[in-house]
Amino acid sequence: MPRQTIASSQAPQPVGPYVQAVRAGDLLFISAQLPLDPLTNTLVRSGVRAQTRRVLENIKAILES
Numbered sequence: 001m002p003r004q005t006i007a008s009s010q011a012p013q014p015v016g017p018y019v020q021a022v023r024a025g026d027l028l029f030i031s032a033q034l035p036l037d038p039l040t041n042t043l044v045r046s047g048v049r050a051q052t053r054r055v056l057e058n059i060k061a062i063l064e065s
Helices: 048-064
Strands: 003-006 021-024 027-030
Touching: 027 048
Parallel strands: none
Antiparallel strands: 003 021, 021 027
């Protein structure tokens, strides 16, 4: 089964030796996301709601790619 690496410039770049996501057939594997702002690459610290929103926005950017 061919694999495709997925990368989005709208989500934070990986901070380790991994990729944002990999597609294998009908499956998509997304790496764990931290509440990092992709523009500043800094951690969102303004509470759990803002952190959750940032993580979901990062996942959305990866899915759209």
